[in-house]
Amino acid sequence: MIKLIIDKKTVEVEKGTTILQAAKNIGIHIPTLCYMNLGDLNIENKPGGCRVCVVEVDGRRNLAPACATDCAEGMVVHTHSIRVLNARKTVVQLILSDHPFDCLICAKSGNCELQDLAHKLGIREIPYQGEQSTYREDTSPAIIRDVDKCIMCRRCEVMCNEVQTVGVLSAINRGFQSVVAPAFEMNLDHSVCTYCGQCVNVCPTGALTEVDHTNQLINDLADPGKTVIVQTAPAVRAALGEEFGMEPGTLVTGKMAAALRELGFDYVFDTDFAADLTIMEEGTELLDRLSKHLNGDTNVHLPILTSCCPAWVKFFEHQFPEMKDIPSTARSPQQMFGAIAKTYFADKINVDRKKLVVVSIMPCVAKKYECSRDEFKVDGNPDVDYSISTRELANLIKQANIDFLGLEDADFDNPMGESTGASVIFGTTGGVIEAAVRTAYEVHTQKELPKVDFEELRGMEGIRSATIDFDGLPISIGIAHGLGNARKLLEDIKAGKSQYHAIEIMACPGGCIGGGGQPYIHGDTSILKARQKAIYQEDAQKTIRKSHENKYVQKLYEEFLGKPMSEKAHHLLHTHYFDRKKEVFID
Amino acid sequence: MSSIKVKLKEKDIAKIQEICKSFDNKPGDLINVLHKVQGEFGYLPAEVQEVVAENLNVSLAKIYGVVTFYSFFTMIPKGKHPVSICTGTACYVRGAEKVLEEFKKELGIKVGESTPDGKFSLTCLRCVGACGLAPVVQVGEKTYGRIAPDDVKNILAEYEDN
Numbered sequence: 026m027i028k029l030i031i032d033k034k035t036v037e038v039e040k041g042t043t044i045l046q047a048a049k050n051i052g053i054h055i056p057t058l059c060y061m062n063l064g065d066l067n068i069e070n071k072p073g074g075c076r077v078c079v080v081e082v083d084g085r086r087n088l089a090p091a092c093a094t095d096c097a098e099g100m101v102v103h104t105h106s107i108r109v110l111n112a113r114k115t116v117v118q119l120i121l122s123d124h125p126f127d128c129l130i131c132a133k134s135g136n137c138e139l140q141d142l143a144h145k146l147g148i149r150e151i152p153y154q155g156e157q158s159t160y161r162e163d164t165s166p167a168i169i170r171d172v173d174k175c176i177m178c179r180r181c182e183v184m185c186n187e188v189q190t191v192g193v194l195s196a197i198n199r200g201f202q203s204v205v206a207p208a209f210e211m212n213l214d215h216s217v218c219t220y221c222g223q224c225v226n227v228c229p230t231g232a233l234t235e236v237d238h239t240n241q242l243i244n245d246l247a248d249p250g251k252t253v254i255v256q257t258a259p260a261v262r263a264a265l266g267e268e269f270g271m272e273p274g275t276l277v278t279g280k281m282a283a284a285l286r287e288l289g290f291d292y293v294f295d296t297d298f299a300a301d302l303t304i305m306e307e308g309t310e311l312l313d314r315l316s317k318h319l320n321g322d323t324n325v326h327l328p329i330l331t332s333c334c335p336a337w338v339k340f341f342e343h344q345f346p347e348m349k350d351i352p353s354t355a356r357s358p359q360q361m362f363g364a365i366a367k368t369y370f371a372d373k374i375n376v377d378r379k380k381l382v383v384v385s386i387m388p389c390v391a392k393k394y395e396c397s398r399d400e401f402k403v404d405g406n407p408d409v410d411y412s413i414s415t416r417e418l419a420n421l422i423k424q425a426n427i428d429f430l431g432l433e434d435a436d437f438d439n440p441m442g443e444s445t446g447a448s449v450i451f452g453t454t455g456g457v458i459e460a461a462v463r464t465a466y467e468v469h470t471q472k473e474l475p476k477v478d479f480e481e482l483r484g485m486e487g488i489r490s491a492t493i494d495f496d497g498l499p500i501s502i503g504i505a506h507g508l509g510n511a512r513k514l515l516e517d518i519k520a521g522k523s524q525y526h527a528i529e530i531m532a533c534p535g536g537c538i539g540g541g542g543q544p545y546i547h548g549d550t551s552i553l554k555a556r557q558k559a560i561y562q563e564d565a566q567k568t569i570r571k572s573h574e575n576k577y578v579q580k581l582y583e584e585f586l587g588k589p590m591s592e593k594a595h596h597l598l599h600t601h602y603f604d605r606k607k608e609v610f611i612d
Numbered sequence: 613m614s615s616i617k618v619k620l621k622e623k624d625i626a627k628i629q630e631i632c633k634s635f636d637n638k639p640g641d642l643i644n645v646l647h648k649v650q651g652e653f654g655y656l657p658a659e660v661q662e663v664v665a666e667n668l669n670v671s672l673a674k675i676y677g678v679v680t681f682y683s684f685f686t687m688i689p690k691g692k693h694p695v696s697i698c699t700g701t702a703c704y705v706r707g708a709e710k711v712l713e714e715f716k717k718e719l720g721i722k723v724g725e726s727t728p729d730g731k732f733s734l735t736c737l738r739c740v741g742a743c744g745l746a747p748v749v750q751v752g753e754k755t756y757g758r759i760a761p762d763d764v765k766n767i768l769a770e771y772e773d774n
C-alpha cells in the first residue's frame with residue numbers, strides 16, 4: 026500500500042492506482058475529458074491527451090495529468106491550486122478555440138461534457154484565436170459524424186476497435202489536421218460500421234450523434250390523412266425515466282404509454298408483442314434444426330444464432346459472411362411488428378399501407394438503419410417507416426410540454442399491445458435466449474416448466490454459458506454481448522470448436538439496455554445494472570411469462586399466419602442475409 | 613453499392629503477402645511492413661492497404677491512420693518525373709519557398725501530389741548537401757542549381773515531350 030496526501034487528506038491506495046482514482050476514493054472528483062472508465066465492462070481509455078485533469082504535485086516542475094499518473098509514496102497533491110485552476114482553464118480555452126460555437130443548436134447540448142466543463146470552469150472568453158478546422162459532415166442512415174466538434178479524445182476509437190472489434194474509426198493525419206475517421210475518410214455508410222452506436226454513447230461532444238427523426242414524426246402526427254401507430258421496445262421503459270430525473274431502474278411503462286397517447290399517436294402498441302412472435306418463430310426454428318441435427322441430418326448447422334440485433338446482423342454480414350446460414354432467419358421484433366402492422370392490422374382498420382405510418386421507439390440507433398433496408402420494404406414502402414431513440418422520445422415529450430412525472434399510467438392498445446414476461450427480457454443480455462428456452466422447453470417436452478426463471482442465463486459477464494436440461498436432453502447455450510465477445514464465439518464456430526446448440530448475441534454491452542439510443546450514462550455503468558434489474562422486475566410482475574401463451578399472438582396465428590414457419594410466416598416474418606465483405610468500397 | 617475495384621495483379625498480392633509473412637504477420641510490425649511494401653510499389657494505394665489489413669489482421673482504418681500520420685508514407689504514385697525541391701536551411705534562405713510556390717502554380721498540384729496525367733509529382737527534400745548551388749531542384753536524376761522562380765517554366769519544358 027502507498028500513502029499520499031491529496032488536498033490535505035491522507036489516503037492509502039494500492040500500488041498502480043492513479044491520482045484520479047485515489048482522489049475519487051476520498052470523494053474528490055477531478056474533472057476529466059478524454060478519460061473514460063466503464064468499470065463493470067472493463068473498458069478504459071486513458072490517452073492522457075487532453076490535460077483537463079492536471080494536478081499539482083509538490084516537488085514536480087510540471088503539472089501532472091491525474092488520469093495517467095500513478096500515486097507514489099509520500100506524494101503531496103493539490104487538485105485546485107491557483108496554478109491548477111488556471112492551467113485547466115487554459116486547456117479548455119485552447120480546445121474551444123478550435124471548436125464551433127454551436128452549443129445552442131447542437132444535438133448534444135445539455136449532455137455535452139465539453140459544454141459542461143466550460144460551464145463548471147466559468148469560461149467567459151476565449152483569448153486564443155486559431156484557425157478553425159472544417160470537415161464535411163458525414164450522414165448515414167443512423168449516425169451523423171460532425172468532425173468539427175471532435176476533440177480527439179479517441180474514446181470512440183476504443184469502443185469501435187477494442188470493445189466492438191469492428192475497426193471503423195481511427196485517428197488519422199497529424200497535428201492540427203488530425204481527426205477520427207473511417208479508412209480513406211469514406212462515409213460511414215460505405216464502411217463496415219454496424220451502427221451499434223456505442224461510439225455515439227461515449228463521445229463527449231456533438232461530433233457523433235444519431236440521425237434525428239423527430240421533426241418527421243411531428244409532421245406525420247399533424248397530418249390528418251395519416252394513421253400513425255407506434256411500437257416501443259422493451260429496454261425503453263427501463264431507461265426513459267432517467268431523462269426526467271427519475272432514479273435509474275425506474276420502470277415507466279404506463280407513463281410512457283400515456284405520453285405516447287398524448288403526443289397524438291392513433292394506436293400505442295408494444296414491440297414486446299412482436300418479441301413474443303419472434304420467439305414463436307425462432308423457437309420453432311431452433312427445435313426444427315435441433316431435431317434434424319439429432320436425426321443425423323448433416324445439412325443443418327448448429328449452433329443457431331439469434332438475429333434480432335441489426336448491428337450484430339450487419340457485423341456478421343461484413344466479417345463472417347461465410348457463416349450467414351447459421352443465424353436464425355427470424356426477423357427482429359421491430360421488423361416483425363412492421364410486417365404485421367402493414368398487413369394484418371392495416372386490413373383490420375381498413376387503411377392503405379401507404380397511409381399507415383409505423384414508428385418505433387428504440388433504445389438503439391442501428392434500428393434506424395435496419396428499417397431502411399430494402400428487403401423490409403414493399404414497393405418502396407417500408408414496413409417500419411422510421412425509428413426514434415429513447416433520447417429522441419424524451420426530447421419530444423419535453424417539446425410537447427407533457428408533464429411526464431405527473432402522468433397517470435395507461436395501457437397499450439390491442440391487438441398488438443399484449444405481451445408476456447418473456448418478451449420484456451429481450452431488453453437485456455441473456456433475455457432473448459431465456460425467452461426462447463421457456464417456449465422451446467414446453468413445446469419440445471410437452472410438459473410445463475417447473476420453474477420459469479433461468480438464473481443461470483442472467484448476468485453481465487461478456488460471455489456466458491449454461492446447459493439447460495430439456496427433460497433428459499441437455500441443451501448447451503452460449504451468450505455474448507458486445508461485438509468483441511461475439512467475435513470470439515464466432516471464431517470458435519469457424520474453427521469447429523463450438524459446442525453450443527444456440528447462442529444469443531447482442532451488439533451492445535449489456536444488451537439493448539445499453540443501446541446506442543439510450544439516455545447517456547456518462548461512464549456510470551451501475552445505471553446499466555439498475556436497468557437490467559428493472560427489466561427482470563417487469564417480467565416477474567407479469568401473469569403470463571411465456572411467449573406461446575400470449576393470447577393475441579395465438580389469435581394472430583389462428584386468424585392470419587396459420588402456424589409458426591408457415592409459408593405466410595416465412596414471407597412476412599423471416600429474412601435472408603447478404604455477403605457484404607466486398608461491399609465496402611474505396612473511393 | 614459497387615464493389616472494390618481490384619486493380620492488383622495476383623503477383624502483387626502474393627508479394628504483399630510475402631512481405632507480411634516475413635514479419636510473421638505481426639500487427640506490431642505494421643510500420644515496417646508498410647515501409648517494405650512502399651519500397652516495392654513506390655506508394656501505398658488503398659487496394660494495397662486492404663491486403664496488408666487482411667494479412668496482419670489490423671483494421672483498414674488503423675492502417676490508413678498510420679499511413680496519413682507519417683509523412684514518409686504516400687498514397688499517391690510518383691510521377692514519371694518526380695520533382696523534388698530542397699527546403700533545407702540554405703535553400704530556404706535563398707528563396708526555395710518561392711520556387712516551390714511557382715512549381716505548385718505551374719503544375720496545379722500540392723506537395724505530395726501528382727499531376728492527373730501522372731507526368732510530374734512534387735515533394736520537398738531536406739538538405740541534399742549541395743548548399744553551394746542553393747536553391748536546388750531535382751527532377752528525376754537531374755539536379756538544377758541556383759534556381760529562381762522564373763526558371764521553373766523552362767525546366768518543366770524540358771520534359772514536355774516525354
Ligand code: SF4
Pocket residue numbers: 168184185189191192193194217218219220221222223224225
Ligand atoms: S456505430 Fe459501432 S461500428 Fe459504427 S463506428 Fe460506431 S462503434 Fe464503430
Ligand code: SF4
Pocket residue numbers: 174175176177178179180181182205224227228229230232233
Ligand atoms: S468523435 Fe467524439 S469520441 Fe471520437 S475522438 Fe472525437 S470527440 Fe472523442
Ligand code: SF4
Pocket residue numbers: 220221333334335336337388389390391392531532533536537538539540541542
Ligand atoms: S443490442 Fe439492442 S440496442 Fe444494441 S444494436 Fe443491438 S438491437 Fe440495437
Ligand code: FES
Pocket residue numbers: 056057058059060072073074075076077078079090091092093
Ligand atoms: S482526462 Fe486526463 S488527460 Fe484527458
